[in-house]
Amino acid sequence: MTNTILNTEEDSSKPQRVVSLLGASTETIYRLGLGSKLVGRSHECDFPPACLSLPCISRPRLDVDASSLEIDEAVRSHSAAGEPVYKLDDAVISQLKPDLIIAQDHCRVCAITPGDISNSEFCANIPQLVVKPSTLQDCMNDITTVANGM
Secondary structure: OOOOOOOOOOOOOOOOOEEEOOHHHHHHHHHOOOHHHEEEEOOOOOOOHHHHHOOEOEEEOOOOOOOHHHHHHHHHHHHHOOOOOEEEOHHHHHHHOOOEEEEEOOOOOOOOOHHHHHOOOOHHHOOEEEEOOOOHHHHHHHHHHHHHHO
């Protein structure tokens, strides 16, 4: 019986240097046995512990130690001005030379979006694999999407 989600043979046409900007995708990648392809992560990716050794390529543009009210006001201010809530570190990304960035398109304030990536000077031309889960079935489908994309 073959595993239809994960082909364990190396495929040189598949991405070899991946940056994950979504915690769930990072966990999925490790669970699929593909953690060795990850070269970078977002500030929100903290599991499994092995991913913490990867370079972090993002940070919030607001004070995460502020009160809930202050954070809400800062997020609203950034959103009203059309500014991203997160900052990508182009210098680190350029050193990592990723050939795929995994992102989400579900919530503009929850995590880095494809728009944030496209607006980044360095990241705009790097292929993206974008997940947009809204239901439990979408989450299950995203596992297959990530596996097939890698």
